[in-house]
Amino acid sequence: MIPQVAPLDRSGEAALRARIDGKAKPLGALGRIEDLAVQLGLIAGAREPVADRALLMVFAGDHGLNASGVSAYPSQVTTAMVATLLAGRASANAFARAVGAEVQVVDAGVAADLPPAQGLVQAKVRAGSRNAELEPALTAHEVKLALARGAALAALAAESFDVLAIGEMGIGNSAAAALILHRLGPVPLEAAVGAGAGHDAQGLARKRTVLARAAARSAASAPLEVLAEFGGLEIAMMAGAVLGAASAGRALIVDGFIAGAAALAAVRIAPAAADYCVFSHLSAERGHALMLEALGARPLLDLDLRLGEGTGALLALPLVRAAARLLTDVANLDDVLAGRV
Template identity: 60%
Template sequence: MTADSQPVWQPPAIAALDPATEAGIRARIDGKAKPPGSLGRIEELALQLGQIRHPGEPRGDNAVLLIFAADHGLVEEGVSQFPAAVTVGMVMTYLAGRATANAFAAASRVEIRVVDSGVAAELPHHPQLIDAKIRLGTANAAREPAMTAQEAADALTRGARIAVGEIRNGADIVALGEMGIGNTASSALLLHRLAPADLDDCIGVGAGQDDIGMARKRAAIHKAAARSQATAPLDVLSEFGGLEIAMLAGAVLGAASQRRPVIVDGFITTAAALLAIRLCPEARGYCVFAHRSAERGHDIALAALDATPLLDLGLRLGEGTGAMLAVPLVRAAARLITDVADLQDVLAGNI
């Protein structure tokens, strides 16, 4: 590619969290009607939320789950035990309100939007479906680049715009989920190059594979990795990534540009967050990591981002299910700052 044909992608302006605000916010939390440090990790989360919204107050009442969906050409190589048609089936299940993500979102009072990033089928109109399709699934990354550089740039831009749009419509929290048969394979390739890490350590069972299936999956992923030596984030995305992963990364950047917390779900969304942070390191401070997935490779991704997740429940479904379970913790941390009385007021009887 010549210099004249480079894709047009401009990252949104993101302000890094200001370390100068930490002492004041921490003092405010320590001054609440409780022993300092008695709420453990929730106090650290409250500090992060306070810094994100400074000089305003943290809020968490309105949360939205964005489930980005797309198909992967790598499925042609047998990286999944399920056919690509399952992606369409699950999208329709989300829209019908019958998936695990819907149940967990309802339990946590979270609105859902499903984003067609690149499903390999035309989907019917639905009020909860955002049509942001770039193309009908990616190409087979074991044989050619998954997408063009311009398609990768366009997917990042659309993901950012979707997150910004939800925030402008009142979202205090943006939570991320995904659906795409074969996307653990693409995520393993991204993690391998962006962490970086040994490729075999990044490859897990995904939706479930027996020994024969895992051998086939490893072979396909190694074939893709051998095809390109890309290491620059945009190049890695276009060579190996999924369209939903690109839009997830864009959504991280969009939420950060609006100074809102973004809840990162499991392995695939963490790979997307890693991509976003490699593109714009300032976005790291806006990410809340929901849980530690049982999928192999997630610990590597978390370590690459120096991230300690809130929950460890052995989940590996995706869809944003772990993020939904973390939403009440984020809301509680915000209310620690805004709703809990100061100890001095308690002692003075000013309640």
């Protein structure tokens, strides 16, 4: 049920770079936007790259780890923020309107019954994960179900949208993401654990202690096993969305630390998925730089963001659109010199 991801056909890369070099600008003058344009061109293949119609998919889920005090906020905030997203009043909604993107909220594992609402996709696997300090957060079946549902949602969205973005909402999910980075990076746990949504020194110390106990409980290192031991349902479903977008041949903009953990899991499952990911920004969350390093990724922005919700992915969307239009809209230098524009 988890889709196969084909590596990009790079046989046309030299031609794409030559095409960009022939545009009406000095060689290399647009820096990394040119590299992004090449990536989008390779993803598009025989088609011209387009990034006009964009969808942000916000995956929501709760974490049993929160019962051990890994977050400064109670789990009920997840449900409240989902309602705010659905009402169009969250930061992600404001940013989406600013850049012309649609927002879809996916209930992957919120620990509450959410009533039907416009913009809400009911994909709940279970009502929150288990407490990973004490036991595996998910079963193997729940992980595979979350991956499959995320992949199916991304494949469906790819039929209507040119580019997809992933973000999340889930109190306690920076703790799960830190454990995933620790095992799949791999990096030392101490380097992976940060303040999340705003711990003070005492709260951060408690978070580190809890996560050390969770890590000591299992030696899992394979991606599906790591997701089962430590992952939240929103992280597993986002990982599936990465695989689904890549399988459908769509560029996918990855948000920050938690979405990055999902991308890391997806890339460990199918390394070719990295070719389709655009990493939006470097989060202020401790460990994100190491996560990007583990992914071999260089983010587009560095704005000290640490909110989540897909806000960083939305802010990077105009850069993706600009890179696509570099290939399609900018005149060739030869035409300019010959007066053919």
